[in-house]
Amino acid sequence: xxxxxxxxxxxxxxxxxxxxxxxxxxxxxxxxxxxxxxxxxxxxxxxxxxxxxxxxxxxxxxxxxxxxxxxxxxxxxxxxxxxxxxxxxxxxxxxxxxxxxxxxxxxxxxxxxxxxxxxxxxxxxxxxxxxxxxxxxxxxxxxxxxxxxxxxxxxxxxxxxxxxxxxxxxxxxxxxxxxxxxxxxxxxxxxxxxxxxxxxxxxxxxxxxxxxxxxxxxxxxxxxxxxxxxxxxxxxxxxxxxxxxxxxxxxxxxxxxxxxxxxxxxxxxxxxxxxxxxxxxxxxxxxxxxxxxxxxxxxxxxxxxxxxxxxxxxxxxxxxxxxxxxxxxxxxxxxxxxxxxxxxxxxxxxxxxxxxxxxxxxxxxxxxxxxxxxxxxxxxxxxxxxxxxxxxxxxxxxxxxxxxxxxxxxxxxxxxxxxxxxxxxxxxxxxxxxxxxxxxxxxxxxxxxxxxxxxxxxxxxxxxxxxxxxxxxxxxxxxxxxxxxxxxxxxxxxxxxx
Amino acid sequence: xxxxxxxxxxxxxxxxxxxxxxxxxxxxxxxxxxxxxxxxxxxxxxxxxxxxxxxxxxxxxxxxxxxxxxxxxxxxxxxxxxxxxxxxxxxxxxxxxxxxxxxxxxxxxxxxxxxxxxxxxxxxxxxx
Numbered sequence: 001x002x003x004x005x006x007x008x009x010x011x012x013x014x015x016x017x018x019x020x021x022x023x024x025x026x027x028x029x030x031x032x033x034x035x036x037x038x039x040x041x042x043x044x045x046x047x048x049x050x051x052x053x054x055x056x057x058x059x060x061x062x063x064x065x066x067x068x069x070x071x072x073x074x075x076x077x078x079x080x081x082x083x084x085x086x087x088x089x090x091x092x093x094x095x096x097x098x099x100x101x102x103x104x105x106x107x108x109x110x111x112x113x114x115x116x117x118x119x120x121x122x123x124x125x126x127x128x129x130x131x132x133x134x135x136x137x138x139x140x141x142x143x144x145x146x147x148x149x150x151x152x153x154x155x156x157x158x159x160x161x162x163x164x165x166x167x168x169x170x171x172x173x174x175x176x177x178x179x180x181x182x183x184x185x186x187x188x189x190x191x192x193x194x195x196x197x198x199x200x201x202x203x204x205x206x207x208x209x210x211x212x213x214x215x216x217x218x219x220x221x222x223x224x225x226x227x228x229x230x231x232x233x234x235x236x237x238x239x240x241x242x243x244x245x246x247x248x249x250x251x252x253x254x255x256x257x258x259x260x261x262x263x264x265x266x267x268x269x270x271x272x273x274x275x276x277x278x279x280x281x282x283x284x285x286x287x288x289x290x291x292x293x294x295x296x297x298x299x300x301x302x303x304x305x306x307x308x309x310x311x312x313x314x315x316x317x318x319x320x321x322x323x324x325x326x327x328x329x330x331x332x333x334x335x336x337x338x339x340x341x342x343x344x345x346x347x348x349x350x351x352x353x354x355x356x357x358x359x360x361x362x363x364x365x366x367x368x369x370x371x372x373x374x375x376x377x378x379x380x381x382x383x384x385x386x387x388x389x390x391x392x393x394x395x396x397x398x399x400x401x402x403x404x405x406x407x408x409x410x411x412x413x414x415x416x417x418x419x420x421x422x423x424x425x426x427x428x429x430x431x432x433x434x435x436x437x438x439x440x441x442x443x444x445x446x447x448x449x450x451x452x453x454x455x456x457x458x459x460x461x462x463x464x465x466x467x468x469x470x471x472x473x474x475x476x477x478x479x480x481x482x483x484x485x486x487x488x489x490x491x492x493x494x495x496x497x498x
Numbered sequence: 499x500x501x502x503x504x505x506x507x508x509x510x511x512x513x514x515x516x517x518x519x520x521x522x523x524x525x526x527x528x529x530x531x532x533x534x535x536x537x538x539x540x541x542x543x544x545x546x547x548x549x550x551x552x553x554x555x556x557x558x559x560x561x562x563x564x565x566x567x568x569x570x571x572x573x574x575x576x577x578x579x580x581x582x583x584x585x586x587x588x589x590x591x592x593x594x595x596x597x598x599x600x601x602x603x604x605x606x607x608x609x610x611x612x613x614x615x616x617x618x619x620x621x622x623x624x625x626x
Contacts, residue, residue, distance in 0.1 A: 023611040023620070027604075031503060041505060042607040068505055 026089045030054075031069060033081050036230040037275045039069045040087050046070050049129060051090045056080050059110070060087070061094050061232070064276050071276045073232035075110060096240045098247035099123030103191065106208055106222040109237040111244070114224065115208075126243040128236060132298035139304040141338075144369045145256065145313050148184030148426020149177060151356045151419040154378040154436055155385075156341055159369025160254050161302025161311040165333055167318045167325065168343030172355050174317045176423045177341065178258045179207060181315065183214050184426035185256060191248050192220040193257045195241035198234045198264030201226045210424065234268035242299050242312070249303065249310035257300070261317035262293060266329045283328045290332050297336050339363035353420055358385055371477040374429060377437045381415060384440070388412020407445075414444045417452040430474040434463050434487065443491045447498070459494050466493070504542050507534070508549035512557065560586045564604040568597040568613070579603060 028042030038060060043052070052060040052072055058081065064071030074081065096111035099122045106115035113120050141159035158164045166174045182192045194211075196204045204224045211217045221244055225237035238259045245255040259265070266289055273286035281287050293316075300314035318333050323345065325334065334340055339362045348355035367375050387408050394401060395409050418439050421427065427435075435456045438444065447455045463471060470486035502510075511530055518526045534540050555562060561583055565576065570593055580587050583605060594602075598614035 021612070021617070021620075023616055025609040025611060027607055027609050041503070044607060068503055 028052075028070065028087045028089075030081060030083055030085045030087060033078060033083060034275050035271075036078055036232055037071065037073050037272065038078070038081060038087075039071050041069050043070045043087065043089060046089055047093065049093050051092050051094050053088045053090055054081050055085050055087075063272075064278075073235070073272055073276075074230065075232050075236065076230070078230065093127050094129070094236075095125040095127045096243055097122030097124075098126045098244050102221045102244055103219060104217045104221075106204075106224060107240075108229070109223065109225045109233040109240050111223075111240060124247065126247055128239040128243055129295075130243065130246060130299065132295065133301045133303060133307070137301070137303055137307045139302055140368065141302050141365045142368055143254075143302075143311075144371060144374075144429075145181075145190075145254075146184055146188070146429050147177070147181040148428070149180055149354060150421055150427060150432050150436065151354060151358065152177070152341060153370075153429060153432055154374060154381055154419075155358055156339065156356075156361045156363040157366060157369045157374070157378075158313065158315075158363060159302075159365045160313050161300065162339075162363070162365045162369065163297050163300045163314040163316065163337040164363060165316050165318060165337040165340040166343070167320060167330060167334070167340050168355070169320055169323055169345050172343035172345055172348050173353060173423075174319070174343060175203075175207070175260055177343075177354055178260055178315055178317065179210060180424060180426050181256065182211065182220055182258070183216050183424060184428075185219065186214075186216060189254065190219065191245075191253055191255045192216070193241045193245045193255065194220060194222045195237050195257065195259050196222065196224040196226075197237050197259065197261060198225060198227050198268060199260065201228070214424065231268040231271040234265055235272055238262065238265055238296050242296060245312050246299065249301070249312045250308060252308035252310045254311045254313070256313045256315065259296075259314065259316040261319050262296075262333060263317075263319045263329055266292065285328060289329070290336075293329075293333055294336050297333075338365050351420070352416065353423075356419075358419075359389060371429060371474075372479040373433045373474045373477065373483065374436075376479055377433055377440055380440045381436055384408070384411055384415055388415065410445060411439075411442065413449050414447075414452050415439055417449050418444070418456060420453070428475070430471040431460050431463070433474050434471070434490065435459060437487050438491050438494065441491060443495060455498060458498065459490075462494055462497065463490055466490075502537070502539075504539075504545035505549045505553070507539065507546045508553045511546070511550055512553050516557075555588070558586075560588055561605060563587055563589045565589060565591045565601060566594050566597065566604075567591075567601040568595060568599050569593065571601070 026043065026045060028040040030038050031041050032039040046062050046065060048062060048065055050062045052062055054060060058074060058076040060072040060074045062070050062072045097120065101120050105113055105117065105120060108114050141161045143160040145158045145160045146153055147158060152158065166177055168174050182194060185192055204226065208222055211220055223237050223241040225233040241257055241259065245257045248255045266285060269289060269292055270285050274280060274284065278286045297314055297316060300312045302311040303309055316333060316337065318330050320327065320330055325331070342357040342360040343355045344357045347357060370378065391405055391409050394405070418435060438459055444452055444455060467486060467490050470483055470490065473483050514526050514530065515523065534543065563580060563583055565571070565579060571591060576589065576591060579601065580589055596615060600613040602613050603610045
């Protein structure tokens with residue numbers, strides 16, 4: 001028998017025994033399509049949060065399971081979906097790709113790349129909605145997460161695993177603080193996830209550019225749901241970012257997630273809920289808008305060593321209208337988070353940047369998230385600033401004031417000047433300690449207020465040049481006699497130079 | 499204002515007619531049409547009628563089976579396909595060349611897909 005015959009015979013044998021696999025699918029019919037939502041009949045066994053596939057491959061998520069219909073949001077283009085079209089169940093809960101290869105990329109709310117650098121090979125799929133880690137898996141926050149911003153690291157310290165809200169009106173530098181924090185994580189063994197929700201594409205492009213130029217994209221993932229994308233994408237993006245962060249936290253890494261901003265997510269959720277005909281409540285938000293944010297922010301955690309020891313630090317951003325923090329969404333998120341950084345328009349225009357309101361900003365975790373030297377020098381700073389605020393009103397009568405009050409006002413002015421910081425210029429913790437120490441000890445008192453910044457620069461240059469070992473010890477968290485005498489000597493030398 | 503769905507109107511109508519005596523039927527229909535008018539649902543009357551037919555068949559235990567195949571099927575194969583679905587079956591048969599081969603059977607909300615097209619799609623998906 002020739003070779004060909006053998007093959008033919010073999011082939012015939014296979015054909016004779018060929019059986020097709022029958023794929024069983026459960027389907028429904030679209031009865032109504034609206035802005036980004038669809039209602040479908042059929043789909044009797046559909047689960048909540050299940051992915052549905054429309055005829056053109058667009059994905060939907062079932063949210064409302066009603067007696068006759070299923071209400072779903074459409075993740076993608078809904079213009080091609082028509083009444084009467086067939087919808088398939090996928091049997092999968094909405095999940096997104098996660099993995100190491102995501103780092104350095106810009107992805108959309110579904111985890112698909114939008115930076116034109118080709119496909120991303122995922123390591124795993126994580127469900128978008130995950131239950132937050134429980135009590136037994138957590139440990140108190142004890143490691144600092146340095147933002148590189150003097151005013152924050154000294155007065156409102158943030159720890160790894162904390163949730164610190166950044167709140168303020170538009171154009172007060174909320175995003176700037178978040179970006180500076182990402183830039184300062186270079187070499188800190190931290191992975192950053194920046195979630196841009198409902199932002200202008202141009203702003204996202206600018207942010208990505210800044211991160212690239214500073215080399216921060218080497219440890220950052222950007223998740224973007226643009227302003228032109230349908231509302232469900234904005235609703236989903238924070239959860240997607242959080243799932244990506246959880247992948248690394250599960251591996252024992254420290255992760256920082258920034259949600260910029262949750263106000264827009266709440267808007268998107270309101271839009272979806274109203275279209276899905278859920279009853280509106282205060283400010284037309286649905287009743288579960290609190291749970292929308294609490295279940296997201298609760299996923300920030302500091303895991304104990306038995307659970308890998310990873311952490312997720314969350315920096316949610318909320319935009320207020322006219323400084324009104326008592327609106328619905330701001331009060332909700334303030335109550336969920338472990339403190340807030342409050343930014344004010346009038347401070348911003350006074351030239352105090354970052355425009356941090358030191359009095360209203362708090363961190364509930366506080367000192368536990370500071371290294372010892374910082375704790376020591378920041379204590380007096382807090383007091384000085386509080387006294388300065390009380391006396392500030394009298395500052396204009398400076399000629400009639402007693403010497404003591406005048407001294408306090410002068411010190412307060414210099415401290416305020418010292419806490420100003422340029423954008424994209426994060427400062428390492430040891431440098432922060434040196435400059436706050438010097439100011440606290442009154443070494444800037446003879447310098448005119450306008451020259452404080454320049455003097456600080458000279459001081460830090462001197463420290464880098466001649467006192468590197470002291471800086472090293474401060475960074476390691478030491479506050480010994482040796483370090484203190486070193487700092488004293490540094491200040492003396494600085495004084496003789498200037 | 500969101501009113502009921504056509505399916506729900508159909509169900510209402512079916513229950514009403516089921517309980518009504520022969521003489522009352524025209525009265526029931528009159529009231530029903532008034533209700534539709536009030537709810538501004540007269541535009542959707544075609545959908546309601548279709549849904550009513552479907553629902554009535556379901557209540558009477560008739561199953562509607564849609565068979566789509568790549569080539570026209572012989573009467574024998576159709577009876578063979580329909581067999582597992584029981585006796586009270588209404589079949590609609592259509593031809594869709596894009597299936598390449600095999601058949602797709604739809605029973606209400608469930609689709610049994612044994613077409614070559616589907617197999618190829620599955621193959622692409624598994625290779626991707």
